[in-house]
Amino acid sequence: xxxxxxxxxxxxxxxxxxxxxxxxxxxxxxxxxxxxxxxxxxxxxxxxxxxxxxxxxxxxxxxxxxxxxxxxxxxxxxxxxxxxxxxxxxxxxxxxxxxxxxxxxxxxxxxxxxxxxxxxxxxxxxxxxxxxxxxxxxxxxxxxxxxxxxxxxxxxxxxxxxxxxxxxxxxxxxxxxxxxxxxxxxxxxxxxxxxxxxxxxxxxxxxxxxxxxxxxxxxxxxxxxxxxxxxxxxxxxxxxxxxxxxxxxxxxxxxxxxxxxxxxxxxxxxxxxxxxxxxxxxxxxxxxxxxxxxxxxxxxxxxxxxxxxxxxxxxxxxxxxxxxxxxxxxxxxxxxxxxxxxxxxxxxxxxxxxxxxxxxxxxxxxxxxxxxxxxxxxxxxxxxxxxxxxxxxxxxxxxxxxxxxxxxxxxx
Amino acid sequence: xxxxxxxxxxxxxxxxxxxxxxxxxxxxxxxxxxxxxxxxxxxxxxxxxxxxxxxxxxxxxxxxxxxxxxxxxxxxxxxxxxxxxxxxxxxxxxxxxxxxxxxxxxxxxxxxxxxxxxxxxxxxxxxxxxxxxxxxxxxxxxxxxxxxxxxxxxxxxxxxxxxxxxxxxxxxxxxxxxxxxxxxxxxxxxxxxxxxxxxxxxxxxxxxxxxxxxxxxxxxxxxxxxxxxxxxxxxxxxxxxxxxxxxxxxxxxxxxxxxxxxxxxxxxxxxxxxxxxxxxxxxxxxxxxxxxxxxxxxxxxxxxxxxxxxxxxxxxxxxxxxxxxxxxxxxxxxxxxxxxxxxxxxxxxxxxxxxxxxxxxxxxxxxxxxxxxxxxxxxxxxxxxxxxxxxxxxxxxxxxxxxxxxxxxxxxxxx
Numbered sequence: 001x002x003x004x005x006x007x008x009x010x011x012x013x014x015x016x017x018x019x020x021x022x023x024x025x026x027x028x029x030x031x032x033x034x035x036x037x038x039x040x041x042x043x044x045x046x047x048x049x050x051x052x053x054x055x056x057x058x059x060x061x062x063x064x065x066x067x068x069x070x071x072x073x074x075x076x077x078x079x080x081x082x083x084x085x086x087x088x089x090x091x092x093x094x095x096x097x098x099x100x101x102x103x104x105x106x107x108x109x110x111x112x113x114x115x116x117x118x119x120x121x122x123x124x125x126x127x128x129x130x131x132x133x134x135x136x137x138x139x140x141x142x143x144x145x146x147x148x149x150x151x152x153x154x155x156x157x158x159x160x161x162x163x164x165x166x167x168x169x170x171x172x173x174x175x176x177x178x179x180x181x182x183x184x185x186x187x188x189x190x191x192x193x194x195x196x197x198x199x200x201x202x203x204x205x206x207x208x209x210x211x212x213x214x215x216x217x218x219x220x221x222x223x224x225x226x227x228x229x230x231x232x233x234x235x236x237x238x239x240x241x242x243x244x245x246x247x248x249x250x251x252x253x254x255x256x257x258x259x260x261x262x263x264x265x266x267x268x269x270x271x272x273x274x275x276x277x278x279x280x281x282x283x284x285x286x287x288x289x290x291x292x293x294x295x296x297x298x299x300x301x302x303x304x305x306x307x308x309x310x311x312x313x314x315x316x317x318x319x320x321x322x323x324x325x326x327x328x329x330x331x332x333x334x335x336x337x338x339x340x341x342x343x344x345x346x347x348x349x350x351x352x353x354x355x356x357x358x359x360x361x362x363x364x365x366x367x368x369x370x371x372x373x374x375x376x377x378x379x380x381x382x383x384x385x386x387x388x389x390x391x392x393x394x395x396x397x398x399x400x401x402x403x404x405x406x407x408x409x410x411x412x
Numbered sequence: 413x414x415x416x417x418x419x420x421x422x423x424x425x426x427x428x429x430x431x432x433x434x435x436x437x438x439x440x441x442x443x444x445x446x447x448x449x450x451x452x453x454x455x456x457x458x459x460x461x462x463x464x465x466x467x468x469x470x471x472x473x474x475x476x477x478x479x480x481x482x483x484x485x486x487x488x489x490x491x492x493x494x495x496x497x498x499x500x501x502x503x504x505x506x507x508x509x510x511x512x513x514x515x516x517x518x519x520x521x522x523x524x525x526x527x528x529x530x531x532x533x534x535x536x537x538x539x540x541x542x543x544x545x546x547x548x549x550x551x552x553x554x555x556x557x558x559x560x561x562x563x564x565x566x567x568x569x570x571x572x573x574x575x576x577x578x579x580x581x582x583x584x585x586x587x588x589x590x591x592x593x594x595x596x597x598x599x600x601x602x603x604x605x606x607x608x609x610x611x612x613x614x615x616x617x618x619x620x621x622x623x624x625x626x627x628x629x630x631x632x633x634x635x636x637x638x639x640x641x642x643x644x645x646x647x648x649x650x651x652x653x654x655x656x657x658x659x660x661x662x663x664x665x666x667x668x669x670x671x672x673x674x675x676x677x678x679x680x681x682x683x684x685x686x687x688x689x690x691x692x693x694x695x696x697x698x699x700x701x702x703x704x705x706x707x708x709x710x711x712x713x714x715x716x717x718x719x720x721x722x723x724x725x726x727x728x729x730x731x732x733x734x735x736x737x738x739x740x741x742x743x744x745x746x747x748x749x750x751x752x753x754x755x756x757x758x759x760x761x762x763x764x765x766x767x768x769x770x771x772x773x774x775x776x777x778x779x780x781x782x783x784x785x786x787x788x789x790x791x792x793x794x795x796x797x798x799x800x801x802x803x804x805x806x807x808x809x810x811x812x813x814x815x816x817x818x819x820x821x822x823x824x825x826x827x
Contacts, residue, residue: 083739083740083743084737084739084740085708085709085712085740086708086712086728086732086740086743086744087712087715088743088747089747100743101742101743101746102739102743103738103739103742103743104739105738105739107739109739225749228758229723229758229760229761230721230722230723230751230758231722231748231749231751231752234749255757255758255761256758256760256761256764258723261722261723261726261727262726264726264729264730265726265729265745265748265749268729268733268741268742268745269745269746269749271738271741271742271745272742288760288764289723289758289760289761290723291692291695291696291699291723291724291726291727292699292726292727292730293700296699296730299734300730300733300734324764325629325763325764326760326764
């Protein structure tokens, strides 16, 4: 196999992409893309006449797909849509179609529809949308570090590229991109809305979220996710602070608290966003109802490379005697410590507040900090995509400047 | 006089004696931070009374008005007045209020019960409500005394319950009181009450499950297991008992029987909170094994039953993400965001909460029976003197009808 060649064009493209804060991994094809169109005919199993009209089988497709189905002579009672083994939704009346966001990855997509007729009989049809075959490809995984620099408690704002040294697996790296200041960000504001937040606490938290959005720059976006043991409310990503809180009038806090589940959900929602990704969690951090453990969420958090901030609405020590039907005291303590460790490892930080009225100030502190961050990018010299953990260390001159950034990444 | 009434009279004497003795006092299970704390155990010498001291007489006169209101059918107003009366007495003389209050209402209660033994139940419910009223106001120093009187009235009912119907009624009173204690919350004390109630009505399956939940909270795993096993022996199909028993098995992540039981509960039967908890717990254990394909297959099955459960969709997104199906993970996450669960408590919260829900039926029965017996209280009230003398203390109460000390009462400490 011919070793990959790093062309000047590739380097240029990479630099441009970095400057625009394009995807973390830049995938460049060195040979002409050749879409393999090995069409598979639509399958109609278990019934007659059920056909997926669109998208056509055998054609690669990406993003949001309008899946259109001809149910045949019998109108079904219910039509389920499945995407790669996961149910995407269902419709119970015409038009027999559904928009499914299938993502931008170059993967094979299987769309299956299952019709349940009024008599209970089931009919199925499936189309396969193949991936685009690439003869040879070269991965240039740009690693970006979001670095908070402080000197005597205040932001260190005048550092230059030459002041930083980046070590990846203890090997010094060449810094290829360097930014400072208003770098666009996308944030999920994750607010605990369990029963302990009823009334003024929830209002104070929402006011803090609004102030954060009001302070965002033009290219920044945020969404609000209110959670308890379920999704209580959410708003779409927006740059408009008023839209961020639109429709939340009358939203009531209720139920238990599933911090881990919803932190994972927030990270997942950021998965497709470009550039600097931030989760700001406002919660006491005591998780009672989650199905996921903090350790499981951490596996995702490390790979997402999002910055996680935690406004901890509690003055209690971590070892407080919390227990529930699901976890004993030791397990609760371990969970909350794991959450704190996850926050630190992400390059974010925890801000403890004793009163919910202080939430707005905490949101402002985080926004100010994000405004002052440095972004340093480099191509790891020993990247092998072998899933190995790469510890990262950043040094800085002058002395006395403290840096905070994530402590490594998996070379997936 | 029949043998039964003789026995009842002896019990009445004992009751009055116990009502006169100061309760050993302990705190509510989890009193609010900063709330007034109950005093530590105290004792005082019983007077050798023929007549009440003036302070107790004055209080007895005021209690009599409270009982007049109660006999008139307005329990809430009676409880409110008694709560204020006792709070004022305590504020006026913190050192001796408990003694005088006990002398005052003890004298009246003895007279009422002697006149109409069947008026005990409305009085039990009254004192139970008084306990809650004091606890709700943070007056923890007054809680133990009211609790103690309720205890003794219940003990009196137990002693005189000779028919199956009376035993069931007494059991309901205990169970109903347990349910109310859980609202304070005082789960240890509630478990003790429930335990006594279940001795009178062992076939109360919901009560047994409730007690198992409380025992497990108290880390009495073996006792909790045997309670659930008792239910399952009589009702093998009891779904809540099956779920709780399955989740109690040690090493359940590797236990095939537990997995099988959880899957049966999740997929079969009603689509209720029990099925949802079973599904969630099965998912949690599957994810812990790292078998994401199996997790996804199982989740797709249970999501057919629970399409609005966001926790299952989040777990589905996690399984997809961990098996490197990024697009599918994103789709599942978006779907989780769009789900809107039904109103009401989540399934895991219902599973974990104190079992007040399981005791509602008994509580309702006890209340309606108390209401039905209010006319007996009215009759007793009419037959009794305005302020009777305090009863003498029995010299050596040792018979079964006259428990000698508080510790011999069917219930113990109030924590």
